Amino acid sequence: MYHPRFQGDHYTIGLKYGSLLRKNNITLFGYDKLDYFQFEYGVQSEKILKQHFPEACAEIRGIADGLCLPYKIFSAWLLCISVCMEVQGCSMVALNRNGHVVFGRNNDLSPIFRKISNSALYRPERGNSFIANSSAFVCAEEGINEKGLAIGMTYVWAKKLNPGFNSMFLVRYILEKCATVAEGIDVIKNVPIGGAFHLFLADTNGIMHAECCPEKVLIHQGNFAFASNHFISDEMKEYEEPKDLFHSYERYQTGTSHQGSDVNCSPVEFAKSILSGKKGFMCQYNKNLNFDTVWSSVFDVSNQIILRSEGNPLKSKYKEDIRLKKYYTGQDHEHNLGS
Numbered sequence: 001m002y003h004p005r006f007q008g009d010h011y012t013i014g015l016k017y018g019s020l021l022r023k024n025n026i027t028l029f030g031y032d033k034l035d036y037f038q039f040e041y042g043v044q045s046e047k048i049l050k051q052h053f054p055e056a057c058a059e060i061r062g063i064a065d066g067l068c069l070p071y072k073i074f075s076a077w078l079l080c081i082s083v084c085m086e087v088q089g090c091s092m093v094a095l096n097r098n099g100h101v102v103f104g105r106n107n108d109l110s111p112i113f114r115k116i117s118n119s120a121l122y123r124p125e126r127g128n129s130f131i132a133n134s135s136a137f138v139c140a141e142e143g144i145n146e147k148g149l150a151i152g153m154t155y156v157w158a159k160k161l162n163p164g165f166n167s168m169f170l171v172r173y174i175l176e177k178c179a180t181v182a183e184g185i186d187v188i189k190n191v192p193i194g195g196a197f198h199l200f201l202a203d204t205n206g207i208m209h210a211e212c213c214p215e216k217v218l219i220h221q222g223n224f225a226f227a228s229n230h231f232i233s234d235e236m237k238e239y240e241e242p243k244d245l246f247h248s249y250e251r252y253q254t255g256t257s258h259q260g261s262d263v264n265c266s267p268v269e270f271a272k273s274i275l276s277g278k279k280g281f282m283c284q285y286n287k288n289l290n291f292d293t294v295w296s297s298v299f300d301v302s303n304q305i306i307l308r309s310e311g312n313p314l315k316s317k318y319k320e321d322i323r324l325k326k327y328y329t330g331q332d333h334e335h336n337l338g339s
Contacts, residue, residue, distance in 0.1 A: 001133075001295060001310045002118040005323070009125045014059035017137065018066020026116055030085055031069075031077045038084055042076025044163035048192050049079065052165070053173050055124070059138050081136050083166045083195035086110070088155040089229055089246030089291060090141065091282060093255055093274050094200045094207040096223045097267045103202040104271035104298040105142050105152040106283055106313070108246060109135055111292050119295075119308065121323045127176040131306060131324050133297060139168030140175065142297055144306060146324065147179040149203045150299040154227050156196035157241040162214035164192030167199065174201070181208045188217055196240055198227035202301045213239040226255035226274075246291055247281060254280035268307070271298050276313035283312050 004020065006013040034042065050057045057075070064074040082088060089108040095101075107117075113135040123129045130145035142152035151174050153167035165173070170191065174184045184201045188210050196213040209225040211218045211233055218233055229248035231240050258279045262270050275296050277283050283293040296313040299306055304325060307318040 001114075002116075003120070003323075004118060005121045005123075007123040010055040010058040011062040013122070013124070014062020014064075014138070015066045016062075017059075018063035020066075021063070021137075022067050028067075028077070029112060029116075031074065034073070034077060034080065038080045039073070039076050041084060041161065041163060042079040043072065045079035045166070045194055046075045048164050048194075049169060052191055053169065055127070055176075056138055056169060056172065063137055078136060078138060079166060079169070079194070081139065081166060082153070082155055082168050082197070083158075084161060087157070087245060089248065090154040091228045091251050091255065091275065092152050092154055092198065092200050092226065093271050094202050094209070094225045095259075095267050095270070096206050099302065100267045101202050101204060101207060101301040102267040102271050102298065103150045103152065103200055103207065103301060104275050104296070105154075105200075106275050106293045106296045107133070107135065107141050108283070108285070108291065108293050110290055111294065114294050117294055119321065121327070122176070123327070124176060128179070129324065129327055130175040131321065132172060132175055133295065133308070134168070135294065136168065138172065139166065140171045141168055142171065143175045144299050144301070144324065145175045145179075146327065147203075148301055148304060149174070149178055149180060149184065149201065150301050151175060151184065151199065151201050152297075154198045155229055155245070156198065156213070156231055157229075157243050157245065158196030158213055159239055159241055160214055161195055162192065164194035164214065166194045167197035167212070170199065181205065184208070185210070185219060188212065188219075193217065196231070200225060200227065202299070204302055211236045215239055224259045226252060226259070228252045228255070246285065246289070250281045254282055268298055268300050268305075272307075272313070272318060276309075283314055
């Protein structure tokens with residue numbers, strides 16, 4: 001994974017990132033293969049994004065300029081990601097055990113995305129500082145901000161698509177703009193939703209699970225949550241195509257069947273054991289699928305600790321990411337791009 005660090009206004013951040021991508025000859029998978037529906041969907045969604053999150057559009061324009069690409073096509077491509085392009089097979093777990101809040105997530109994709117996956121430290125001119133993990137640019141699959149708010153998404157195959165925020169831009173927006181789960185819920189309820197997905201939010205007060213699609217948002221709150229790539233509530237099932245994406249039902253069974261076990265195990269170790277497949281099928285994909293866990297994250301929200309396995313957690317160890325912690329303590333004086 002790349003580990004860039006960004007600071008300043010959004011256009012400047014984007015221009016630096018685009019120039020870095022061009023220098024390293026990074027391939028944009030599918031950028032030049034949008035069909036008519038995808039292009040029009042992306043164009044209409046960009047208009048909505050600009051209305052609600054103009055800073056993201058400025059960053060997109062900066063990247064496009066750094067890559068010497070036309071903004072309209074590049075932004076349309078980004079707005080189609082996690083909606084009507086590649087299929088993702090991710091898993092999330094969150095728990096609040098006696099006030100100890102932990103959120104974990106596997107990011108499962110074609111292995112080709114390892115080449116562009118990144119874990120970026122953002123320090124925007126206005127807004128929260130945050131760590132965002134992504135297989136794309138600007139938008140993100142997961143992250144945590146300086147306020148201690150963590151968030152992540154998983155894809156669901158929607159029956160209907162409306163122009164709007166895809167799940168990854170919603171993750172980015174909430175990381176940058178929100179401080180608490182309650183603020184995140186308010187955003188989810190008030191922005192146009194573009195596809196179908198799960199969102200988990202976690203702060204020191206607890207966890208929240210939202211099942212989202214253009215027609216409906218259903219909020220769950222409790223002390224344990226798990227999601228893969230299908231809706232779990234009966235009232236949401238009419239809004240998805242019933243597909244077992246990359247063993248989604250088996251992963252869900254593994255994640256939920258152990259929620260009351262290992263009470264003597266720390267919440268962090270419990271989340272790691274679920275995500276690394278020690279409790280049953282989770283990341284043990286057959287090589288013939290050309291699909292794998294590209295990275296895995298565990299956020300100890302209560303203690304502001306970020307752990308990440310940069311590879312399949314069956315083989316790659318979780319290591320602590322201290323970049324945001326350094327920012328809390330005023331020790332991070334490097335603002336240039338990292339590698």
